[in-house]
Amino acid sequence: MSLIKYTIRRLIALIPILLGVMFLTFWLAQLMPSDPWTLMAGERLTDARKKYIEEQKQNWGYYDPILTQFLIYMKNLFSGDWGNTIAVLPKDTPVWDIIALKFPKTFEITILSVSIATVVGIFAGIFSAVHRNQWSDTIIRFSALVGVAIPVFWLGMILQFIFAVKLGWLDATGYQGIQYITYKTDITGLRLLDSFIKGDFDVFKDTVLHLIMPVFALSFISVAGITRQTRSSMLEVLELDYIRTARAKGCSEHQVIYKHAWRNAQITTITIVTLSFAGLLGGAVLTETTFALNGMGMMTLDAINSQDYFLINASVFLMTIIFVLANLITDILYGVVDPRIRY
C-alpha cells in the first residue's frame, strides 16, 4: 500500500519537471535562428501548399508571442494533436507516427546491447571483486576503464575497418541488406522478432549480421560502467561482517558470493543498468550515425538540423519521460530487491 502511495506521490512530483522540460524545449526550439516554415518558403510551392502552410501557422499561433504559442501548443496536446512534421521526411505526418516508426529499431538495439552488457558486466564485476588485486582483476579493471574512455564512434569505425573492410564478413552500415529493404515488420516492429515469428530465417540472419557491430559497440561501453559499479559495490559488501559469518558457518564460496554478497551489492548495479537502458532508448546518436541506423538518435539529429520543432519537442519529451520513469522504476526496484528499504 505504501508502495502505491509512494509511486503516486512520485508521479505527481514528475509533473512540474515534465512541464518545465517541455517549456524549455519549446522555447529553445523557437529560439533557433530560422523556422522550418520560412525555410520552406524558399521552395517552389503550389497555391494549395501555401494555403496549407498559412493554415498551420494560424493553427499553432505562429504570429503570437512565445507564451501564447506555448499555451496553444499545450491546448493542442491535450486534444491529441502533437503537430505534424514539417521538414523531416515523410512530411506532414503526425510526429508520433514517425516516432512509432523509428522507436522499435532503437528499442531492438538497446534491449540487445543492454542485456548483453548486464550479463557480462555483472559477471566481470563479481569476478574482478572476488579476485581482487590479481592479474585477472587488473585486466578487467583496465579494460573497463578503456570502455569508459573510448569514443563509441571510433570503436565503431575500428569494427567497420576490421570486419567490413579487411575481412569483408559484415556490411559496414545499415540495418538490412539491400535485397530485404522492402521487408515489412508489421507484427511488432522489431525486425528480429518479426522475421522469427514469420519464419523468414534469411531475413533473421541478415538482421543479426547487421546488428552485430552496433550492438557490440554499444554493449562494450555499457559493460564498462556496469563492471566498475558492480566491482566497487561487491568490494564494499565483501568487507562486511555477515560475509565473515557466512564463511564461518560453512557456506560454500559460491553461496557466499551469489547469495550473501551479490544480493546486497545489486542495488547500485540496478541503478546503472536502468539508467543506461533509458539513456540508450533515447537514441544513441553517435552509434547510429556511425552505422547509419535510422533510429531515434538520427531522427532527432535530423529534426534539429532542419529545425522541425514539433518533432524536436515530441522526441525530447519522450526521452525525458523515459529517463524520469527509469529513475522512478529504479527506486521502486530497490524495495523489491531489498526488503529492508521501506517507502
Place this chain on the structure above:
Amino acid sequence: MEDVKVTNIEAKLYKPEPFEKQMSEITKKYLGFLFVPGMKSRELERRHEMLTRFKSKRRFITKLNNPLTIFGFFIIFIVVTWAVFAPLITVFDYDIEITGIAEGITPWSAPNYLHPLGVSKFGRDVLARLIWGARSSLTMGLFSIIISVTLGTLLGIFSSYQGGIIDNIIMRIVDIIMAFPGLIIVIILISILNPSMETILLTYGILGIPGYTRLIRGTALQEKNKTYVEAAKVAGANDLKIMFKHILPNCLAPIIVAFTFDIGGIILSLAGLSFLGFSDSSLVEWGTDINYARNHIYDAPWAAFTPGFGILLTVLAFMLVGDGLRDALDPRLQGRKN
C-alpha cells in the same frame, strides 16, 4: 633512569593506534594521564599532532603511488606538453596543405618519411594535427569544467545552507535541467548560438552546473549539522564565513574526484559533438578530424584512427587519475588496498 622512561613513552606515542590497542586496562587506569597529549607537556602534543598530519599526508601520497595512476599522470603530462608547446614540437603547421608534391605526396597519402603518421584531408599532416588537437580539447574541457565547478559549488553550498524555499527552488531547477537528454540539448543550444569555441565552452559549463550543485549539496548537508559549524556560529562567524571557510574545505574531496573524472567525460563528449559536425571549424579537434576521415577508412585508415588514440589516451589518463584520487580521498575506502 627517569629520562629513559620518558623517551620510551614518547617513542610509543609516535604510533598511537597499535599502542592504544595493546594497552591493558590497568595500564590505562594508572598511567593513562601519561598518554593524554598535552597533559604531560605542550611540546609532546605539538609533536604528536605534527606527526599525525605528516602521516596522513604520506598515506595520501602512497595511495596515489600505484602504477595505473602514475601511468595516468604520465599521459596527462605528455598531452599537456603537446598542448603548450604545439608550435615548437610540430614540423608542419596544422593547416598546411600539400607539402611534398615532388615526393608524390597527395591528400590521404600513406605514412612516409616526411609525414610519419600519414596525410589527411587537403594534405594535412596527421601528426601535427594530433598534437595541435590536444590544445583545444584540454582548453575546452578545463574551462567548461571550471565554470561548472565554481558555480555549482557556490549554488550547492548556498542552497544547502539556506534550506527551505530557496533550496527547494534551486533543486527543482536542477531536476529539470538534469532530466534533459544531454547531447541533444547541447546540440540544440549550439545550433542556436552558432558553434564557436566560447559558446560550446559556455554551454558545457552551464549544463554541468546542476550535477555539481547536487553533489555539493549532498555533502554540505551532512557537514552543516556537525559541531564545528555550531562552534563557528557561537564564535560569531557570519554566514559567508561559515559557508566558505568552514563548510567548503570539508566538501573538497568529492569535488576533486568528480572534477578529474568530468574533464575526461567532457573531452569525450566534445569529441562526439565535433564528430557530428557541431564544432568550431577554426579549431583543430580530434573529433572533427575523425569526421573528415570517416569516409576514407577504406583508403586512409591512418587519418581516421590516429586522432582517436589522442581522445582515448587523454580520457583514459584522466579516468585513471580520478580512480587513484578517489581511492586516496574516499574515507570509506580508508585502510583498504585496491
